[in-house]
Amino acid sequence: MKIGSQTFSFDNPPSIISGFSMVGPKEGKGPLGTYFDRILQDDEWGESSFEFAEIKIHKSAIQDLLDNLAMTPEQIDLFLGGDLLDQIISTNFTARSFPICFMGLFNACATFSEALTLASFLISSGNFNNIICSSSSHYASAERQFRFPLELGNQRTPLSQWTVTGAGAVLLASSGSNIKITAATIGKVIDLGIKDANNMGAVMAPAAAETLTAHFKDTGTKPSDYDLILTGDLGNFGSETLMMLMREAGYPLGHRYKDCGVLIYDKAQQVEMGGSGAGCSSTVFSSYLLKIMKNGLYKKVLFAPTGALMSKMSSLLGESIPAICHAVVIERV
């Protein structure tokens, strides 16, 4: 049911049955290490390229999710996912391994909440029972695609972020869990003219502010109505920018605001402004967030990953970077 210009509440809120996260060694050594389901010792994982490693991680996260639930691919109605690689090959080649209906998505690092939103509509409508949502990224495949290959040894800039190596996947279903997606706010594309592909926080914070403001207006809620407001990968600079923008918008986020990109690494890990990538929000969601919600620490969470919608080509052509944010409300009911 539409409850505002961009926000919908779900008549039959889908259940989040289970999540699975698989991350690289660096993420495993970070503050959320104990929450991740599987941590690799080596981020190449025996593959001949970083892209193949990312595909293997993505595929394994979904296989392990199914195995943990003792389910077969045939029991899944739809797979919705995406990633940052050109033509989302991590997800396409993952989908190739499973006999599941597939739809590929791309909203950069907001792809995971795009998937959760679409899956919620599809399940709430009564047409689908089980949908898997996932996204992935890999530090080395992202660096060589968007910036420079690691072999070049380029210096990192102070406002840059570290692309998370990992994949997160969840199973949504029509019933079966007391953790549900109860509402979603769909974002619009925001571009304030920033061209620095090494400052994703500055690019994406305005999109998060637009969607969060729309969400609070549409629902008549305020930040203090949520136990946690969690963005995807704004990092330290982007998080501070968002907090400033939300104070100006009349919705100060306060201490209940956190960012997956800030949570996932320790400052001592030399990641500059923190984590980023389509795998950042999905791994933190599928492990940390679901586990603490199951433990009852948080009852109502606003989860709002953001995405920077540029390509290497658009940056080379001198274009500024558009961004988007989709938010979903997760409730323990």
Added chain:
Amino acid sequence: MKIGSQTFSFDNPPSIISGFSMVGPKEGKGPLGTYFDRILQDDEWGESSFEFAEIKIHKSAIQDLLDNLAMTPEQIDLFLGGDLLDQIISTNFTARSFPICFMGLFNACATFSEALTLASFLISSGNFNNIICSSSSHYASAERQFRFPLELGNQRTPLSQWTVTGAGAVLLASSGSNIKITAATIGKVIDLGIKDANNMGAVMAPAAAETLTAHFKDTGTKPSDYDLILTGDLGNFGSETLMMLMREAGYPLGHRYKDCGVLIYDKAQQVEMGGSGAGCSSTVFSSYLLKIMKNGLYKKVLFAPTGALMSKMSSLLGESIPAICHAVVIERV
């Protein structure tokens, strides 16, 4: 309502209100030239790069669609679209120009039917009234991204296809037209091990066969129940392959089968196996198909675009090419 393993019928079938297609000069000179809504004299259209030209074409198709309907972006609930460029920048930069909620999709040349399918679920569920679906491609931006820049003067291979320069967009709504999307079959990823990125027909025909076979089985229909079965861009070789596969599957398609990639160019235009690209099916759908259905020539059409899910990187890494096909049933009711 689910009516089979991969097929759904829509309880409240969405109406196709209107379509708009904008194509390059070569497409304008082809057999469907009189059907297209706007034909460019120059496929660079005053832009400094082919990518910017593709973005301008995509944006203009949507602006003209809105103008023809005397509608504003504020009246549109959602924009679903995609294209072939890395990180779908043609669609992202188009979405940047409109204050409309946006979700980016990628299933290569099957993106347009992916959008139609998702939009149909969203409208049928009663949550959305007006959704724009679009996709685009550009011969020169696709060649330099997936194969070689045109300036290199590479010889074209006999089984290659010509990427359509153009964008097609449609407006779907909860009511308002007697042309409706009544059912959809969602595809699975099929990969028979073909590695030739210059033979898209061979790559995609098995995916079309899988989805069409599932559709006929799920619905209990046969090819002769449709006035037209229209694939997106299999080209001559892929079309013949599909007809062979469907004969073997017990569903011979016969004379009612056509392909947008075969229809859009004349053999004298030197396009080898015919047209391809995400703009091929969307321009032919938004102009030719909608116009002949409004004229009453066809009452029930099965529209089944296919997509090849590779990237330049996956081809360089020696991978075979996965493919997918989503089909929708369009009926004049």
